[in-house]
Amino acid sequence: MTRPDVVLCPGGPMLLRGDHVVVDDDGVEHSTSRPVSAVCRCGKSASKPWCDGTHKLLPAKLRP
Amino acid sequence: MTALPKPRGPLSTWVTNALRAVPDEEVPRSDLEPESPDDAAVALWMLHELSYGGLDDVDDRAEWEPELIRARLRLEHDLEAQLRDRWPGPPEGADLGADFFDWVADHDGSSLARLVQTDATKEQVLDLLRVRSVYHLKEADPTTWVIPRLPVAAKAALVELQYDEYGVGDPARLHAQLFARGMEASGLRPEAGAYVDEAPLEILEQNNVLSMFGLQRRLRGAAVGHLAAFEATSSVPSRRIAQGLERLGFPEEMIGYYREHVEADAVHEQVALRDICVALVDDEPQLEADVWFGAWACLDLEDRTAHRMLDAWGVSA
Numbered sequence: 494m495t496r497p498d499v500v501l502c503p504g505g506p507m508l509l510r511g512d513h514v515v516v517d518d519d520g521v522e523h524s525t526s527r528p529v530s531a532v533c534r535c536g537k538s539a540s541k542p543w544c545d546g547t548h549k550l551l552p553a554k555l556r557p
Numbered sequence: 558m559t560a561l562p563k564p565r566g567p568l569s570t571w572v573t574n575a576l577r578a579v580p581d582e583e584v585p586r587s588d589l590e591p592e593s594p595d596d597a598a599v600a601l602w603m604l605h606e607l608s609y610g611g612l613d614d615v616d617d618r619a620e621w622e623p624e625l626i627r628a629r630l631r632l633e634h635d636l637e638a639q640l641r642d643r644w645p646g647p648p649e650g651a652d653l654g655a656d657f658f659d660w661v662a663d664h665d666g667s668s669l670a671r672l673v674q675t676d677a678t679k680e681q682v683l684d685l686l687r688v689r690s691v692y693h694l695k696e697a698d699p700t701t702w703v704i705p706r707l708p709v710a711a712k713a714a715l716v717e718l719q720y721d722e723y724g725v726g727d728p729a730r731l732h733a734q735l736f737a738r739g740m741e742a743s744g745l746r747p748e749a750g751a752y753v754d755e756a757p758l759e760i761l762e763q764n765n766v767l768s769m770f771g772l773q774r775r776l777r778g779a780a781v782g783h784l785a786a787f788e789a790t791s792s793v794p795s796r797r798i799a800q801g802l803e804r805l806g807f808p809e810e811m812i813g814y815y816r817e818h819v820e821a822d823a824v825h826e827q828v829a830l831r832d833i834c835v836a837l838v839d840d841e842p843q844l845e846a847d848v849w850f851g852a853w854a855c856l857d858l859e860d861r862t863a864h865r866m867l868d869a870w871g872v873s874a
Contacts, residue, residue: 502827503655527721531824539796544823546792549658
């Protein structure tokens with residue numbers, strides 16, 4: 494039984510387990526603050542770098 | 558502690574009297590039937606409340622009083638039977654891990670969040686917050702009962718999710734506490750159960766189904782299916798509600814509660830589906846139908862609540 498620290502969710506975000514610092518497109522650093530964090534992969538989140546569920550509103554072919 | 562709600566018929570009156578009788582008087586056996594769905598729902602809500610924080614002026618021993626347990630089981634039996642009668646069954650040929658989010662999107666009903674975002678009045682939003690408080694003030698608690706009933710992988714993942722719900726060890730970040738602060742800042746009462754008397758049947762049933770799924774080990778598949786559907790319909794609606802609260806000038810504390818759920822539930826929906834539901838079904842494949850059942854129940858009950866609130870406000874769905 495393995496427990497990965499980084500999980501790429503099909504059509505959705507990248508999950509990060511544990512403490513990480515994520516650098517966004519503008520070079521700004523964001524520290525994780527919860528046991529698991531979801532990083533946006535569709536590029537449409539209003540809370541980047543974090544996922545806000547917006548990928549689910551995209552047509553399937555535009556999802557990661 | 559929570560004040561006893563007003564009875565809504567003879568059965569809930571009997572329950573109220575029996576609760577007050579413990580432990581001094583023996584609770585007599587009763588086969589009294591509920592007079593109405595409201596009577597049944599508020600009676601069951603009171604009986605469930607004994608397993609959470611208890612009720613004002615009710616002895617803690619009432620939780621395990623055999624005649625009250627018997628009444629609870631009868632009411633739960635009826636509630637589950639009604640749900641299973643309405644349930645169309647698990648979707649044919651669907652893969653839980655791959656198809657769940659699309660299935661949720663296809664079955665998502667009327668949206669109160671869209672109305673709050675763009676058109677709802679402040680009074681309508683206050684109505685909604687009061688009745689939502691019945692659950693949000695004990696948010697995550699019914700799912701905690703499921704933890705010891707799960708196999709190891711699903712158990713570890715559920716604890717990881719609940720740890721976030723409970724504020725990662727910080728009481729000020731506990732989701733129910735964030736909501737309580739939002740209620741207080743909005744001029745509403747933050748005590749558990751303060752607005753139960755205002756809650757329509759549909760809100761009581763949402764709460765009762767969650768409690769039933771949590772309290773009955775047999776229904777653990779339905780409990781985690783409900784969790785996954787709840788989380789999968791939270792992130793985007795929470796952002797809409799946060800925007801609506803900003804539009805109406807609600808205090809930052811209440812907006813912050815919904816903003817927290819945008820990011821938290823974008824994580825939780827993934828964990829709930831992949832690491833809890835799929836992991837549970839890998840270990841206990843016979844529970845898959847109940848996972849779908851619980852997910853369906855979550856969406857069905859929310860749709861009924863949305864219709865009830867929209868009807869009360871004279872807004873078309």
